[in-house]
Amino acid sequence: MKKTTKLLIKRAIGYIIGLVLFFAPFGLYQRGLMALLGEHGNPDIHKVCYTMSIQSLLTGGLAKYSLGVALVSLYLLMIVTVFFGPVFCGRLCPVGALPEYLSRIMPEKLKLKLKDKVNPTPIRYGFLIAFAAAPLLGTSLTCTFCGFSFMQRLLNIPTVGNIGVLLSSTIITGILWLIIGGLFNAGGRGWCNYCCPVGAFQSLIHAVCARLPFTFKLKIDRDKCKACGLCAAACPMGSLKLEGGELHRNIHSCMECGYCKGLCPTGALSYGTGRDGWNDSMISIKKKETADEKA
Amino acid sequence: MWKKWLLRALALALAFALFSGLGMLMKKGVAEKYVFTKALSEEETIVVGDLSKQLLPKKLLQPGYLDFTSGHRGGITNDTGKAVKLQVVADGSPYDVELKSTSPGFDALTGVYGRAVEDGAQVTFEALVRIPRGELKNASGQEIVVHFLNADTGENISDLVLRIA
Numbered sequence: 001m002k003k004t005t006k007l008l009i010k011r012a013i014g015y016i017i018g019l020v021l022f023f024a025p026f027g028l029y030q031r032g033l034m035a036l037l038g039e040h041g042n043p044d045i046h047k048v049c050y051t052m053s054i055q056s057l058l059t060g061g062l063a064k065y066s067l068g069v070a071l072v073s074l075y076l077l078m079i080v081t082v083f084f085g086p087v088f089c090g091r092l093c094p095v096g097a098l099p100e101y102l103s104r105i106m107p108e109k110l111k112l113k114l115k116d117k118v119n120p121t122p123i124r125y126g127f128l129i130a131f132a133a134a135p136l137l138g139t140s141l142t143c144t145f146c147g148f149s150f151m152q153r154l155l156n157i158p159t160v161g162n163i164g165v166l167l168s169s170t171i172i173t174g175i176l177w178l179i180i181g182g183l184f185n186a187g188g189r190g191w192c193n194y195c196c197p198v199g200a201f202q203s204l205i206h207a208v209c210a211r212l213p214f215t216f217k218l219k220i221d222r223d224k225c226k227a228c229g230l231c232a233a234a235c236p237m238g239s240l241k242l243e244g245g246e247l248h249r250n251i252h253s254c255m256e257c258g259y260c261k262g263l264c265p266t267g268a269l270s271y272g273t274g275r276d277g278w279n280d281s282m283i284s285i286k287k288k289e290t291a292d293e294k295a
Numbered sequence: 296m297w298k299k300w301l302l303r304a305l306a307l308a309l310a311f312a313l314f315s316g317l318g319m320l321m322k323k324g325v326a327e328k329y330v331f332t333k334a335l336s337e338e339e340t341i342v343v344g345d346l347s348k349q350l351l352p353k354k355l356l357q358p359g360y361l362d363f364t365s366g367h368r369g370g371i372t373n374d375t376g377k378a379v380k381l382q383v384v385a386d387g388s389p390y391d392v393e394l395k396s397t398s399p400g401f402d403a404l405t406g407v408y409g410r411a412v413e414d415g416a417q418v419t420f421e422a423l424v425r426i427p428r429g430e431l432k433n434a435s436g437q438e439i440v441v442h443f444l445n446a447d448t449g450e451n452i453s454d455l456v457l458r459i460a
Binding site: 040041042046119121122123124125126127129130131133134137138139140141144145165166167168169170171172194195 | 303304306307308309310311312313314315317318319320321322323324325327328349350351352353356357360361362367397399423
């Protein structure tokens with residue numbers, strides 16, 4: 001079996017675990033937490049609802065929340081992100097994984113190269129600001145524009161027998177999430193890159209906390225990197241780029257999925273604590289080649 | 296360098312404007328969901344489902360599947376002064392109607408709520424109405440009455456009228 005296939009299967013296992021943990025009819029995470037907190041309700045993704053609690057946190061409305069599944073989940077997400085980066089996105093979230101894996105069945109020539117053409121950083125933070133400001137502006141970007149909710153609808157089909165009532169907003173969300181951002185987009189992570197407040201929120205935390213020595217992050221050993229570009233070509237978020245013969249990473253869109261680390265033929269990429277090495281002085285390819293030749 | 300930052304700031308502002316605009320459109324889409332509140336002391340509450348307010352995506356894909364809901368967190372208030380074991384029953388509907396509730400123990404088959412609703416407490420209620428595509432033109436003016444009954448005595452406490460416009 002090819003290395004890429006192995007890695008994709010390994011990652012898929014994580015996303016399936018995420019699906020079983022967070023989405024009905026399974027919702028093992030919610031069931032466990034509800035039992036622990038003595039809470040009742042439907043163990044679907046709405047019980048956790050990261051989007052509403054993040055919006056409440058950003059707008060100062062979190063005080064209205066009682067300590068329940070949603071609030072505990074938000075705190076857990078934040079703690080995990082502080083120490084390990086946005087691993088919820090990269091290793092567990094099936095909402096991002098579904099369009100990514102769908103996009104792999106589409107021929108490359110039919111796909112938009114959004115991640116190469118539109119820098120996701122200002123867009124996703126612009127979205128996060130619009131999302132946080134929505135209650136003040138009287139707009140709606142939570143339940144009406146939610147990939148998590150759409151995923152839950154898809155999973156309800158086998159148990160309920162239909163996808164439920166679709167509003168225009170739900171239909172637009174589905175098209176952006178699965179079709180434009182997924183199926184017809186290189187990497188399939190258009191929704192994650194531009195439209196997911198949960199991802200943007202984690203990236204913001206990670207961009208700050210990755211500077212701390214005790215937190216986990218994607219690291220590079222410039223001495224080992226041969227700038228082959230294998231990782232950059234494969235990165236579903238487009239956060240790795242080969243520019244001027246050197247590998248660069250955009251921490252604001254990296255979801256710490258570990259795909260690049262697994263693909264790296266020289267072991268230059270790793271995930272751990274300490275300095276990340278991305279800002280280390282670059283060893284130019286020419287110098288490297290000369291050194292290789294001499295050796 | 297400053298040009299790069301200026302471009303980023305512009306992109307950020309543009310994204311903010313774009314997504315705020317999208318949020319406005321999404322808000323309009325919310326009008327396709329008919330949200331209401333109801334007090335059980337009211338003899339009759341009328342909720343209007345206006346099909347003409349549907350946006351194009353809904354019109355094209357699922358124009359006849361309508362959602363009348365009291366929301367996730369309650370919306371139906373027992374203000375009758377006593378605890379009551381509630382049952383909901385749809386009456387006189389020419390269309391397929393599904394009655395739902397997220398309140399604990401609700402039985403979708405019988406429409407009986409699992410626990411008695413204390414005075415002042417709230418429960419949720421949702422009615423999903425399916426109008427076949429071919430009947431949409433003649434749907435305007437049709438009414439579906441949902442009776443809120445005392446499940447123990449069968450007494451009719453209050454009515455909810457779902458009116459299609």
